[in-house]
Amino acid sequence: MRQLRVLSARLNGLLRRDAVIADMDEEMRLHLEMQVEANVEKGMSPEEARRAALRTFGNFDSLRERGYEVRGGGVIETFLQDLRYGVRVLAKNPGFTAIAVLTLALGIGANTAIFSVVDELLVRPLPYRDAERLVMLWEISPEGRHQNTTSRSNFRAWREQSTVFESMAAFADYNIALTGGSGEPEEVAAQLANPELFRVVGVEPVLGRSFTQEDARLGAPLVAMLSHGLWRRRFGGDPRVIGNPITLDGQPYVVVGVLPAGFEWHIRTRSRTGKSAEIWTPLAMPTEGDAATRGRFLSAVARLKPGVSLAQAETEMKTIAARLARAEPWYNKDVGAEVIPLREQFVGNLRRALLVLLGAVGFVLLIACANVANLLLSRAAAREKEIALRTALGAGRFRVFRQLLTESVLLAALGCLLGLVLAGWGIQALVAISPRELVDLQGVGLNLPVLAVTLAVSLATGILFGLAPALEATRLHLNDTLKEGGKGASGQGARSRRLRGALVVAEVALALVLMASAGLLVKSFVRLQQIDTGFNTENVLTMVANLPTGKYQEGRQIVGFF
Numbered sequence: 001m002r003q004l005r006v007l008s009a010r011l012n013g014l015l016r017r018d019a020v021i022a023d024m025d026e027e028m029r030l031h032l033e034m035q036v037e038a039n040v041e042k043g044m045s046p047e048e049a050r051r052a053a054l055r056t057f058g059n060f061d062s063l064r065e066r067g068y069e070v071r072g073g074g075v076i077e078t079f080l081q082d083l084r085y086g087v088r089v090l091a092k093n094p095g096f097t098a099i100a101v102l103t104l105a106l107g108i109g110a111n112t113a114i115f116s117v118v119d120e121l122l123v124r125p126l127p128y129r130d131a132e133r134l135v136m137l138w139e140i141s142p143e144g145r146h147q148n149t150t151s152r153s154n155f156r157a158w159r160e161q162s163t164v165f166e167s168m169a170a171f172a173d174y175n176i177a178l179t180g181g182s183g184e185p186e187e188v189a190a191q192l193a194n195p196e197l198f199r200v201v202g203v204e205p206v207l208g209r210s211f212t213q214e215d216a217r218l219g220a221p222l223v224a225m226l227s228h229g230l231w232r233r234r235f236g237g238d239p240r241v242i243g244n245p246i247t248l249d250g251q252p253y254v255v256v257g258v259l260p261a262g263f264e265w266h267i268r269t270r271s272r273t274g275k276s277a278e279i280w281t282p283l284a285m286p287t288e289g290d291a292a293t294r295g296r297f298l299s300a301v302a303r304l305k306p307g308v309s310l311a312q313a314e315t316e317m318k319t320i321a322a323r324l325a326r327a328e329p330w331y332n333k334d335v336g337a338e339v340i341p342l343r344e345q346f347v348g349n350l351r352r353a354l355l356v357l358l359g360a361v362g363f364v365l366l367i368a369c370a371n372v373a374n375l376l377l378s379r380a381a382a383r384e385k386e387i388a389l390r391t392a393l394g395a396g397r398f399r400v401f402r403q404l405l406t407e408s409v410l411l412a413a414l415g416c417l418l419g420l421v422l423a424g425w426g427i428q429a430l431v432a433i434s435p436r437e438l439v440d441l442q443g444v445g446l447n448l449p450v451l452a453v454t455l456a457v458s459l460a461t462g463i464l465f466g467l468a469p470a471l472e473a474t475r476l477h478l479n480d481t482l483k484e485g486g487k488g489a490s491g492q493g494a495r496s497r498r499l500r501g502a503l504v505v506a507e508v509a510l511a512l513v514l515m516a517s518a519g520l521l522v523k524s525f526v527r528l529q530q531i532d533t534g535f536n537t538e539n540v541l542t543m544v545a546n547l548p549t550g551k552y553q554e555g556r557q558i559v560g561f562f
């Protein structure tokens with residue numbers, strides 16, 4: 001509340017500038033006259049009394065300026081003055097301004113682009129309810145291979161014997177042929193899913209209903225749920241699709257629900273489709289002992305109970321895996337289990353690489369700051385007499401320092417604007433070259449958090465590279481500087497050269513770190529390209545043929561087709 005009152009008073013003083021200055025002039029005149037009278041009473045002549053009073057008071061213009069900053073809108077007004085003056089100074093030196101802005105834009109743009117990726121993958125909350133409690137459950141093969149799929153029988157044992165999970169669901173990706181609706185028949189990514197899957201991830205259909213336990217019963221009527229995108233694209237967003245049949249793999253399925261827009265559930269590890277599902281069908285669970293329960297093709301997701309740690313969940317899953325190995329050694333011998341947090345599952349081993357990359361572009365920004373600081377130091381040497389003259393006319397050191405720092409922040413602001421343009425192009429390039437199988441960057445963009453961080457980085461950058469030149473420029477000896485050849489006498493040039501030398505050393509050191517890291521990465525890439533796979537991959541293709549289960553149900557039919 002107090003800050004608002006101060007701001008209101010500043011704005012009022014800015015609007016009543018002439019009146020506030022007139023009041024201060026009158027007040028200073030009265031104080032001066034009182035001092036003159038006091039000096040006269042001490043025995044001075046009127047002329048001597050006035051001169052002594054003026055010496056006591058000091059520079060009236062400087063006093064007026066400082067008083068206006070306290071009583072009027074001085075802070076706001078001087079900032080606007082500094083801003084206008086800074087624009088004029090930068091416009092008078094277009095070559096310097098262009099080089100400085102481009103240098104900063106490259107550093108800010110690179111940082112913004114990489115932080116956009118980091119924000120999307122590591123910072124932004126996952127689009128699921130209480131996502132921090134979601135974990136993936138996997139088997140570990142007897143050979144030690146991690147993140148293996150499990151079977152329906154083992155999944156049933158996990159669900160029945162665990163006590164640390166609030167809920168658990170299994171799913172499996174597959175491709176399916178869709179006919180019906182508008183358009184030609186097409187193959188779409190589908191997913192077999194427990195009825196519990198949508199409850200585990202915390203999503204409800206926007207139309208119709210979710211799967212029930214009855215839907216997952218063997219012999220139950222065939223039903224399906226659609227993604228919002230498929231519903232809009234294939235069925236024109238018609239709500240009457242609910243309850244109507246569509247044909248999947250030659251068999252009629254009744255559509256019972258449509259999921260919300262933006263909902264995606266796709267785990268790339270062990271996926272047979274490599275993309276998000278657009279159709280969901282119920283996962284049937286045969287009775288215990290059925291041979292169909294032994295095939296390992298399921299992925300599992302679970303929600304931890306409140307207060308349960310990841311370590312507790314891992315301990316219990318390992319205990320259950322050991323119990324299953326003792327009960328069925330012919331099937332589960334040396335088969336382990338592991339628990340992976342959902343964000344780690346999505347990001348995988350990219351976290352460390354992303355943080356290293358973020359640190360690398362941070363070095364690039366520091367190099368840009370050092371470059372611009374060196375430019376400003378060189379430019380400050382040519383402005384020594386201007387600064388000395390302003391100081392001699394009554395401008396305080398802080399006032400001049402603030403002016404120079406405003407120019408630096410203005411440069412950073414221009415660099416920020418151009419940097420955002422470069423960041424937009426950089427993000428498009430990253431999305432284009434990133435392998436979808438490794439990481440999906442389709443959702444990366446310039447959003448409000450990224451823009452806020454960019455603005456904060458730009459402000460900090462302007463202060464960082466402007467601080468040293470501004471301090472150096474205001475450490476002047478007025479007499480020596482205003483004299484011809486005073487630079488050498490004051491030692492100002494020697495100090496500036498030492499500072500510029502230190503900045504160059506810092507730039508070279510940072511650049512060497514980046515060059516060494518880049519060299520190691522290139523060397524690793526070249527070695528990976530030279531690995532002998534043991535067979536000739538030239539002109540070798542792979543393919544998968546998915547046969548419609550309605551037509552090809554028996555093994556002899558499938559073998560006959562191939």
